[in-house]
Amino acid sequence: MKLLSPTISRLARMRHWRIEQWMNNPIAAQRDVLQDLVTHGQYAEMGRQYGLSKVFSIRDFKAAIPIHEYNDIKPYIEKLMAGEDNLLWNTPVKWFAKSSGTTCNKSKFIPITEESLQDGHYQASKDVLTMYYYFNPDSDLLTGKGLVVGGSHQVSLLNNDIQYGDLSAVLLQNAPVWSGWIRTPELSIALLDEWENKIEQLAQSTIEEDVTSISGVPTWTILLIKRILQITGKQTLKEVWPNLELYIHGGVSFVPYREQFKKLVGEGVRFMEIYNASEGFFAAQDSPEADGLLLLLQHGIFYEFMPVEEYGKPNPKTIGLKDVQTGKQYALVVSTNGGLWRYLVGDTMEFTTLYPFRIKVTGRLKHYMNAFGEEVMVDNADKAIAIASKKLNVVVSDYTAAPVYFSEGNNGCHEWLVEFEKDPENIAAFAYELDCALKTLNSDYEAKRHKDIALRMPLVKALPRNTFNKWLFSKGKLGGQHKVPRLSNDRKLLEEILGFAAY
Template sequence: MKIISPAISRLARLRLWQIDEWVNNPVAAQREVLQELVTSAQYTEFGRQYGFNKLFNVRSFKQTVPVHEYNDIKPYIDRMMAGEDNILWNTPVRWFAKSSGTTSDKSKFIPVSEESLEENHYQGAKDVLTLYYRYNPDSELLTGKGLVIGGSHQVSKASEEISFGDLSAVLLQNSPFWGHWIRTPELSIALMDEWENKIEQLALSTIPENVTSISGVPTWTMVLMKRILEMTGKSSISEIWPQLELYIHGGVSFVPYREQFSQLIGKDINYLEMYNASEGFFAAQDSPEADGMLLFTRHGIFYEFMPLEEYGKRFPQTVGLNKVELGKQYALVISTTGGLWRYIIGDTVQFTSLSPYRIKVSGRLKHYINAFGEEVIVDNADKALAAACEKTGSSVNDYTAAPVYFSQQSNGAHEWLVEFDTPPADINQFTYELDNALKNINSDYEAKRHKDIALRMPKLHAAKKGLFQEWLRRKGKLGGQHKVPRLSNDRKYMDELLELNEQLP
């Protein structure tokens, strides 16, 4: 295996000039991507419906094609899953990534074409490796194995030719043969969907391996690492995997978890954030010092950025890369080689740099609290919790928050349900620090909290251990990318969780 790392490193350096080309010319790269998308799909049913053969520039594309959410394109996708070709994309689509995105009972099925796999997901992964080698030229990442903690991985058949599963399953089933040499666990364990047993098997099978990288959702990665330490009696993961050098994360903010990871691993390693969703591989951290992730502009996806006030319009005003602003919140709108056309994926992003274009995921279109005009987003909540943890010497596993509405007796508030890994000595002090941090981060929240006129001090409950896992289990959504909504603008999830918290021992 020692010979693999230098060979891959050389290949990575050869790719750098191609990456630099689209990094330095992102607007031109995006125009080329859109032209290729429209040209490829002009004879599909969707392309004929909207006259793709007459769309010659970005402006005409935006004026002709409305934005879509999943329910708008579901009839097309249903036909594709029934085996019809040439509907949204011009090549046969035989795989669909099953995604809930939230804890909603309804699943979404995202088309994954051969072009999606090769030009987007796999090319994105290769470029992440290339960028990592740029800043770590002496890395021995590929002298060992990458531990992948993905989703449930179960693959189901819609018909003899059509298959679906979570994105991890689709990528695993279609990955090149050499991909299985450099990752762990073996496929039979990776394909397990019963998470309690899967954690046991993951631990047993990976403890003897030379693991040099880990990728997965922070919560499940922590569960696995703690179980491995229990099994081995070791005090840190670095004692088991001394060559571990990289943790790749995405899907949720890593801010609340970083200190816990440092303690569990027991040494300094590299951390790398990726933005890889069922709909596409969008961005990845290109520099350890950079704030935000480099937007991948030449990977089969055309991006538009919709100001949040435009949400709900059939033809909203969106902007391209040449008109985005630093720090402003945008809903991400994409057109892809999978046949998603001006599709709102539901994430909100902010630009942290315009040269090169870097973004961070700030939340979800429907995951926020704005019951009183305070406009609190997930990014605000993550940072405030991290500040409160630092002030009180505590750490957080998971959380959710929701509004408490005005009543005749009192004004409004935010109610928090927090599962601590290390609880604070004084829960009231933690609540004070959380509230104070939110005021510093969000001026709208600060204004509503002024003299308790609109919002009073938050209500905070310590969740019993395992509450959020048990809630997901009861909804049949334990494991993988499923997660509790961090913020809700109503009390549906909060009331369910508070009731369950009372029932747990």
């Protein structure tokens, strides 16, 4: 199989001109995408409702269609799941990616069309491979197996012809037959939905394989790695799989996990970040040295960017690529070949470079702390946790934080619930380093902390191991793409999780 490696590498790199084409002509590429979307969408019910047949410019498009959140399109989704067609898009919708917030029990069902699979998710996956080979021409990546730590799969109870599952499950179920030759484990294990059993079967069934890459959310991948090392008695994954060369991650920030992964996997394994959501494959790391992820511009998605201060206004303004700036916070708005029209994804992001356009995800519109004007985003929190952990030589496996409001005898503060893999000798010292890091990263936080006038020192509580998993399990969200919200602007979620901590 290694004899094929140079040929595979050459073929992958030959495709790079396609990527360079839209990288070098980003505005034109996006205009072409929008034209294709409108051409399809004008024949669907929503397209007729908003008069897409009369839309001939981006300005017309934005004037015709309002910004949508999930509840705005939920009536269409329910009809689609009952078997109706031609509502959001003019080709059948037979699949839905189930994606749910962790603050309530309700799930979102994002429509997946054949176009969004082929021209979006799968095309983007090929581009990710091309970009990797472009910078690593001597790679043997495809001579072994890719271990996929995926989600679960179920058949919808509403209609036997309509199926749904986590995005990873939908992609696995629809992947071409040949992909099974370079993937592990077998589909029946990959799609198990009971995670304790799944981790065990994943570990047992893959130990003897020649695994060259792993892809999955860091939280669950770490659990799998630890189980594999426990079974084999090895210190690192490189001892188990000598040809392992790449870990592809996404779903949550990798910043708090990077050092832990380096120790677990061993020397010589590269890390590559992607931004692949239920709504579309948005971005991927195109270069090992680049700051941020390259925005994918010709994959069936038209992008708009809403300055975060516009959120909540009656007619929020959005801008296109030619007007964005680096370092500013935007909420992502997409129109897709899956039938989403000016859909507010909910993620916040900022541009790290322009031409080419690279981004980093900074958090969620509703996941931040600003109870005192401090405007702490998830990106700040992840970096601060990583800095404090490194200084004190501790390992954090998960965390969440929320404000403690002013009381008669005290001013406010932030309360952090932290589950440590390696505990600090002194929790107060960890709180101090966390505070110092946040001051360095966020000037608004630093100002509010000045002389403890608005904010006093953070309150950090170390939770017993497995507390967050117990909470996720209670919500039916253990495993896959589900994760604990990092930050909240009220105490409801934090108090819920505290209830699962058996001190």
